[in-house]
Amino acid sequence: MNNNIRSFSVRRSGFDSIFINKVLVNxxxxxxxxxxxxxxMAFISIKSFAKPVGFLPMIVIYIFLLFCIEYFKKTVFSLFFVFALTGFLGYYIGPYINHFLYVKNGAQILFMALFLTGVIFLSLSFYVFITKKNFSFLSNFLFVGSLVIIFCIIFNLFFHIKLLHVLISGFFIIFSSASILYHISSVINEGETDYINVTISLYLSLYNIFLSLLNILGIINND
Incomplete structure (x- = not known):
């Protein structure tokens, strides 16, 4: 009987491993x-010298597309809205990138921000894959952190404090890094199967890290 239990456990473990790998691949x-x-989309925005989209319109479109992704989650339309969201965010960042292309050392700043974003993501991903550590304990930090970030952003929209802007960017990098650890770990250790939700979370984390690095490096460059 013990042999049967052990055999079932091995088959179940192998099945789970295959299923986890499938979710990660997707x-x-x-x-x-x-x-x-x-x-x-960012390239199109840059080449067409698109005008910056206002912060409030961006937030409205962003929330609407997130709602659509959630509403159509179990249909093929969810993928359409995933690409609509990421395409819109790419287009949104175009004018910002254009700005750096025409300032001193702007191209180097863009390259450095992109390079560091890739290094951070790959390092965190490999760490979770190798250690298999469960980062579910970060859920409370991510919840509280998101509220703190929202409050600080709204506050700084009115007072434009340069130091606070740097602090927000720095905290965004920490927050987004924790989000990457949490969501990759949720697939490996918690059995998360909603790869669309994980993908959106990882994409937004990378997006925020890249933007935050641009902000910090731009301020260091006195731009």
Missing amino acids: TYLLLSSTILFSAV
């Missing part, structure tokens, strides 16, 4: 596709 395939599409 996640990273979709993530790479959305990043590529976002880059194409």
Whole structure:
């Protein structure tokens, strides 16, 4: 009987491993596709010298597209809205990138921010894959951190404090890094199967890290 139990445990473990790998493959395939599409939209925005989208309109469109992704989660339309969201965010960042292309050392700043974003993401991903550590304990930090970030952003919209802007960018990097650890770990250790939700979370974390690094490096460059 013990042999039967052990045999079932091995088969179950193998099945779980295969299923986890499938979710991870789907996640990273979709993530790479959305990043590529976002880059194409950013390139179009840059080449067309698109005007910056206001912060409030951006937030409204962002929330609407997130709602659509959640509402159509179990249908093929969810993928359409995933690409709509990432494409819009790519287009939104275009004028910001254009600004750096025309300032002193701007191209170097863009390259450095992109390089550091990739290093951070790959390092955190490999760490979770190798250690298999469960980062579910970060859920409370992510919840409280999101509230703190929202409050600080709204506060700084009115007072424009440069130091606070730097602090927000720095905290965004920490917050987004924790989000990457949490969501990759949720697939490996918690059995998360919603790869679309994981993909969106990882994409937004990368997006925020990249923007935050641009902010910090730009301020260091006195821009």
